[in-house]
Amino acid sequence: MTALKVDNLSYTYPTGTKALCNITLDIQEQSTVALLGSNGAGKSTLMDLLLGWKPSANILLFDKPLKEYGRKELGRFIALVPQSEHYNFSFTLLEYTLFGRAPYLAEMGSPSDEDVHLAYEALETVGLASYAHRSVTTLSGGESQLVLIARAIAQQSKVLLLDEPTSSLDPANRRKVIDILQALHAQGKTIIFTTHDAPFAYELATHVAMLKKGSLLCFGTKERVVTSEMLTTLYETDMTVCSVGGRTLIY
Structure with a gap:
């Protein structure tokens, strides 16, 4: 079943700055999706829209328009873990x-x-x-x-959204967060998180949506979309994905 469906979503700030352009995503229930991109790619704006914090008629949550959910009802479907509080x-x-x-x-x-x-x-x-x-x-x-x-x-909630969940953590706490989120995924939770860290996205996610300058570069299983060519295009710097001893390394 589709947990979140984003259909041709665009968003422009009141200042006239265009943040997102024609984003289409079909996020299946019980998947873990990384919204991967550089700073300013539109990840946080998309997260705000998925939370209903910014108005949009282009998002369905479990086949019901997001804008039709009441505040408490929405809280039973979506939970947020911010970067800090x-x-x-x-x-x-x-x-x-x-x-x-x-x-x-x-x-x-x-x-x-x-x-x-x-x-x-x-x-x-x-x-x-x-x-x-x-x-x-x-x-x-x-x-x-x-x-x-x-x-x-x-x-x-059925869906868990996290904004850069390990950006300020040391390696030990980073490992703890990954283990917790992997356990929640195994229990059937749908997880969506933003990150600019490609190795972290690959380790945790089942699917990756690459965002660049407000547009969707690609979306699919991590094995299909996280390639040297796509990462190099995304970050505009040489990136390499290789397999060493059965592990995928990105550098």
């Missing part, structure tokens, strides 16, 4: 993760025991359950990224 209050990790349950709560309602259980489970998934009652303001950069993922897991 500023903590205005000293919430505990558990309290912060519970924000992911907001689409299921009644207006002004309090989380149930089940909501708390799901939040704990999400923290366990990312390895932070022992920090559940610690303040989010005490977290390192890597831990902060993990709690953002925990909040999205607690949301129990």
Whole structure:
């Protein structure tokens, strides 16, 4: 089943700057898709459109126009993991993760025991359950990224969107994030993430959409589209894809 269908999508900012031109994507349920491109390629704008933050009549979410979803209903289908988030209050990790349950709560309602259980489970998934009652303001950069993922897991959405999920992480936390996302993919989650890191995209994604200057260069399985020729065209610098000892290397 198609999770997200983008049909001939274009977007121009109020200033007149054209950000996206004629983007068409058919993202299947339970796939992991990398939106790959350089800075300014249109990745973040496309992500905003997929989240419904910018209006568009050209996107279907599970065969229903995105614009027809109510705010809470949309929250049950799509969760976002941003690059970073500023903590205005000293919430505990558990309290912060519970924000992911907001689409299921009644207006002004309090989380149930089940909501708390799901939040704990999400923290366990990312390895932070022992920090559940610690303040989010005490977290390192890597831990902060993990709690953002925990909040999205607690949301129990069908689709998970991540904006540059490993851009500021050290190798150990990068590995943790990859392992968590691969496990979520194995459980049937549809995952879409932006990145400019071709090796990371190849390791995690099943499919890659290459964006260049607001246009879709190509879209398909990573094995088909991540080639030396396509990467060289995308980044306008020599790139090589080769197989060494059964592993695909990109440099």
